[in-house]
Amino acid sequence: MELMQACAQVKKRLEQLDFHSFWPGFAPCPFAIYDSEFAVLDGKQMPRPEGFYANTALEHEGRWIAIWKLEEGTDLDILASKLVHEMFHAFQYTRGESRFPKEMEALFTYGMEPEYFAMKYEEDLTLAGLCEAYLPEGYRHFLKIRAGRKAAYPLQYAYDSAIECIEGTAQYVELMALKALAPEKYARACGRLLTRLKDPKGMVPVRPLCYDAGAALLLLCKEQGLPVCMEVGVVDTYLVEVPPVTQKTALPAHEQVRREIQERREAFSRLIQTAAMRAPLAQGDFKLLGGNVYSAMYMEGYVYTEYFLMYEGETGAVTLEGNFLLEMAGRRIRTIWRLD
Numbered sequence: 492m493e494l495m496q497a498c499a500q501v502k503k504r505l506e507q508l509d510f511h512s513f514w515p516g517f518a519p520c521p522f523a524i525y526d527s528e529f530a531v532l533d534g535k536q537m538p539r540p541e542g543f544y545a546n547t548a549l550e551h552e553g554r555w556i557a558i559w560k561l562e563e564g565t566d567l568d569i570l571a572s573k574l575v576h577e578m579f580h581a582f583q584y585t586r587g588e589s590r591f592p593k594e595m596e597a598l599f600t601y602g603m604e605p606e607y608f609a610m611k612y613e614e615d616l617t618l619a620g621l622c623e624a625y626l627p628e629g630y631r632h633f634l635k636i637r638a639g640r641k642a643a644y645p646l647q648y649a650y651d652s653a654i655e656c657i658e659g660t661a662q663y664v665e666l667m668a669l670k671a672l673a674p675e676k677y678a679r680a681c682g683r684l685l686t687r688l689k690d691p692k693g694m695v696p697v698r699p700l701c702y703d704a705g706a707a708l709l710l711l712c713k714e715q716g717l718p719v720c721m722e723v724g725v726v727d728t729y730l731v732e733v734p735p736v737t738q739k740t741a742l743p744a745h746e747q748v749r750r751e752i753q754e755r756r757e758a759f760s761r762l763i764q765t766a767a768m769r770a771p772l773a774q775g776d777f778k779l780l781g782g783n784v785y786s787a788m789y790m791e792g793y794v795y796t797e798y799f800l801m802y803e804g805e806t807g808a809v810t811l812e813g814n815f816l817l818e819m820a821g822r823r824i825r826t827i828w829r830l831d
Contacts, residue, residue: 497561497570498524498531504571504672513575513667514660515721520548520581522557522574532556544799544810545783546573548580555581568673576665583657586724592653594784599822600646601697603756603790605749607644608694611651612748614640615704619688622681622711630717635740638733651701652729656720658698659705659730666706681710691748695755696786705730759790766816766828777824778803779817792819800827 501524510517523532523543530539532551542549546559557577559570583591614636621629641648666684670677684703687693693700708730712719720730780803782796789795794817801810802824811829818826 494524494526494529494531494561495534495536497565497567498534500567501571501574504568505574508571508575508668508671510575510578510664513664514579514582514723516586516723517579517582517664519575520555520557520578522559522578523551524559524561524570526561530558544812546577548577548584550584555584557581566676568669568676571672572665572669575668576661579661579664580657583661583723588657588723589725589727590653590656590729592650592657595779595781595822597650598784598787598789598794601650601789602647603695603752604644605752607640607647608752609745609748610636610640610643610742612691612694612745613742615688615700618704618707618711619685622685622707625711625715630711630715632740634731634733636742637731638736639740639742641733642736647697651697651704654698654701655705655708655730656726658702659707659709660723662702662706663709666710691745691751694748694751696788698785756790759788759793759795762795762816762830763791763793766830769828771826772815772829773804773827774825775805776820777827779819779822779824780808782815789819793817794819802827 501522505519505522508519510519521533523530525531525539525543528539529536530543531537540551542551543558543560548555548557550556551558557574557580559574559577561570614633617629617633617636621633666677666680669680684707687700687703688707709719711717712731718731720726720728722728779794779801781799781801782794783798785797787794787796795815796817797814799810799812800815800817801808803809814830816828816830817824818828
């Protein structure tokens with residue numbers, strides 16, 4: 492479908508939605524749909540602006556807008572709901588949302604401890620079960636697991652909880668938009684969300700499942716009338732408060748999760764070995780400016796980023812599309828390999 496037609500069809504869908512009913516104070520913002528050559532914004536087609544990468548919210552010519560790259564065969568109901576997701580990020584930025592995590596810092600410090608992921612998997616399994624059949628004692632158990640995770644792994648807990656507040660909320664309003672536009676597609680999307688929460692193979696990369704956990708937690712709390720933070724702005728709490736830890740909660744070992752994490756570590760080591768046999772794209776001393784934080788990984792002194800890379804080269808900022816492996820010297824890039 493060509494861009495102008497897609498924009499017109501999406502605009503009609505967005506005009507049907509009551510944004511405030513999804514989240515207090517939430518309102519739509521301008522949006523753009525683009526492809527590899529052109530973009531449509533405010534009903535006008537133009538050459539694709541330099542800053543249009545990925546699907547996101549960004550400040551463009553003095554205002555926050557939502558952008559989405561149009562792919563062949565895109566479902567327009569789903570595209571409209573995805574733009575609502577990105578509009579919510581614009582809403583967060585304009586409200587001065589304070590819980591955005593420091594992504595580059597988290598990339599280097601998060602860690603890949605199998606014990607942590609086993610604990611997080613038990614929490615996600617419990618959350619999925621509560622969404623399917625709620626029991627008050629089950630929710631109390633969920634909060635105890637969550638409190639134990641916070642106490643044992645405060646750095647990872649803080650990052651995951653921040654992503655729930657930023658991306659889980661955006662995914663929640665995305666689902667609310669889809670529910671208003673196409674209830675049957677909403678039901679299927681919720682089913683897939685719960686399936687992902689129960690899949691031990693989905694623990695890494697860590698960021699995507701935090702979207703699902705945050706959205707599922709909001710769906711559960713809203714449906715059951717449980718306390719949940721609906722503030723956007725300068726906020727010092729996460730979605731739900733956890734009780735103090737009085738004793739350690741016994742949890743299943745989840746050996747399958749531990750194996751999955753170990754296999755991911757081994758696969759990353761093989762990727763490093765394979766890349767080292769290729770000619771590098773660039774070598775030097777470069778500042779890492781950005782990458783695809785959705786699925787970026789750091790291990791053994793190397794960073795992997797999908798779809799794009801931003802770094803400061805000898806003549807200024809460089810943005811590349813593709814998949815890349817970076818050999819790091821501390822927090823700076825020493826070698827860049829293109830992997831696609």
